[in-house]
Amino acid sequence: MVTIASMPDNRSMASRPDAIVADEQARGATMSDAGAMDVHGPGRLALVTRRHAALGPPWFVWALTVVAAATVFPSLRGAAPPETVEGLGLVVGVSMVATIGALVVSRRPALTQGWLLLAFAFLWSLGLAANHLIDVPAVVDGLAAARRAIAVGEAAPVLALHALLLLLLIVPVGVPPSRRWHWLAWAIVISAIAWSVLWIVIAQRVEDLAVWRSRPSPASMAGASLTDVETLLVRLAQIAGLLLAGLVTTALIVRYRSSNEEQRRQLTWITLGGSATLVWLALRIADPQAGIALTLKSLFPGLAFISLGLGFGFALFRYRLWDIDLVVRRSIVYGLLWLTIAASYAAVAAGLGLAAGATFPIEVAIAITVVATLIFQPVRQHLERLADRWAFGRRDSPIAAIQTFGEVVGGADGPGDVAVELARTAARAVGLAWVEVVVVGAETVVVGTSNGEPVTSVPITWRAEDFGTLGCRPARGGRITPDDSALLESLAAQAALAFSRARLASRIVQSQEQERRRIERDIHDGAQQDLAALIARLSLARSRAGEDQVLRETLDGIQHDVRRILADLRELAQGIHPSVLRDGGLVAAIDDRCARLPIAVSFRSSPDLASRRFAPEIEAAAYFCVAEALANALKHSGSSSIDIELETTRSELIASVTDAGRGVESGADTRGSGLAGLADRLRALGGGLTIDREPTGGFRLTATLPLRPTGDAEP
């Protein structure tokens, strides 16, 4: 388990760590190969990587690299500012490159590039350490030991640079740009071996350690007694090194020109980092002693290595070089930015402090350091916030996407809304140029402009029930990684659940509607007919009663009662499900309802609606909403007039009932409560109910229903 970074010390930072840890947890839940997670306490920034990766060799090498680089620090005491900055930059840059290398190796062990990155950082650190340990008598005692240290200190960086050259030659696919460049890879390997041997030899020729240590440039061989042949070989090797660097640069350009859009974006950053390093190398060999070039020389190793780290970081995490997975991308991008900002801050503050220490008394130097720290603190905070936004704002992280989607879908009104949200969320979370959600029984939703056939199609299914498909195409030059697919599948599964729920609700309403019709039919064909038959028989009995006046009157009384019962029953049956709604449709049924009201009702509907029929559950829901609204208006508003309007849009049936209420004493809540059940019913059918206050004091109730059948068709 490796934990990078530390306690955050401001608010914007504190709000983030949970998200990062949560990301990893979610990943752990979805990735079968994920190791155990170490979750830090709340408020801690923890960049957690997988256990098996953390315990593996790459992170061991990483740790060695960082420790080796850190040996620079003791020697920086009392050093001149340019050297201090150079030293700090080197440590930060090398650590960054090592981190990226270790990360790539742990994720993709088979990838040569990761090993080369790690090798570069490690060898460079090794060189640094060896060079600085020469000054520590406890470690390096005597000329022989010093010669060994020199051999390591000089050969390791040269080998590191060769590793970098090789890396730049084969990046990003792992082989040189074409077959014609294969020899260059061998040339680099041969050059590396030659240099190593050369340095081992040169190290043995070092006679005067003090002169060697203070030689004007690394290219100079002062202090070593070389033969002419050896001197010539060193010159040749140096020229060969520069040539190789030039050739590798050419190879990079060639590769860039023949690359596709995505690779170009990746290469741009790597090339920037790589060329910064090469420029520094050239400066080192040219060895300027004054002016701006000197400043550049002292700044360059740090800048070069940092930009190399950033270049690979960008390519990896922003442009998905080598498919390093999404979550780590988000967290590591953030981590790297944070690390860079923190390191730069430390470098600036410490650099100023050290510079001050060389000039002023210690008290003043401390004061200057404190002030510098305070002054640069807001700058650092601001940069961190920017990094924060940059890393997390652009795309939804998978866990955020799933979370947000869950919330949105929970409140969605119907399959149409769910489809829209699914398309939006998918597009945002995966960075898709175009998403199409095709759902049975709802309109197809398209986000973005189609630029071809979908490259990935995810079925929206739940328990063997098929609801549709999510088809998508990545943004230009992008691609859909296996992790993206997993996220899309997860979103689709969640959507399927919502669709299933909607279908179920719609089925319940449908079966309720069928049940009401059945009850109405049973009453009509059973009790109502029986009572009518009873009336006929009573009538017959009466006609047979002859002159018996008492019996006739008794039979008349019974018949009167039976008629009343029949009338009540008829009313009941009509209340359960009006026959006019079934036989005449919505307009006829509403009209019939209005006709039986004690007050004037104006009912407007477009002419084409009179003969138009909708799905039975849609008609029933609209009818009962209107009936309930009418009943409420009569009961509460004391209104003298009620307006009913029925209209259709392309996709919806809209029924509204407006009363000219007379006062506020009838609260919206009282009239709303009776409609709660109807609102549920409308929602189950993919519609909705709204109640608005009219300026006149009355209420307008609007029921909206989709015209396309939701879920199943009528059985």
Added chain:
Amino acid sequence: MTRPLRVVIAEDHFLFREGTRQLLEASGRVEVTATVGDAATLLATVDRLGPDAVIVDIRLPPGHTTEGIEAARRIRAAHPDIGVVVLSQYANALYAFELFRDGTAGLAYLLKDRVGDVDELVGAVLAVTHGGSVIDPEVVEGLLSRRSPATKPGLEDLTEREHEVLAEMAQGKSNAAIASALGISDSAVEKHITALMAKLGLDADDATMNRRVAAVLAFFRSGGPTVSRSATP
């Protein structure tokens, strides 16, 4: 009355069918020549027997919706001499309008309650055999009590007596029947009819016995409910 009216009854509910048959036959004025249980058999039976009138339930197998109305209109179209009384459990005007869509002559729309008064039922059968029309008073009452302001201009102007006369008229009653029902003279009925027809803007020629139900219905129907045939099973 020389011979009993020959009537065919179409009704799928056994008790009601038998009750109605016995009631009609007990009156001595009607001979039930056949009883059938569905619309198809009814049409075949009518073709075969050529009765004076048919009494049909609005809701018949197999669909149990408005097959009776369909059958009534087909019988009227094929046999203009045969009157049809449709019995229904629905007091909604929609069904009456549907029945009278192509004309009112020889058609009656009654609620099943009317079997409680054998004279009323036989009277309706008699009326349709003579080309008259009858609408159940409860349906007429529903039409007259409508309060929708947009649909019925003129209705508010009627006097209470004219309103009563209109209700009786709409049911298909003759002037004499209206006079005895309301306890006024024949000439007073005639006077009221002329006045209300003018107020409602109806053609006075329509005041003839056989056409005035149609006229009254047409009045109620204009701007009223629009009847749509059921599109769903």
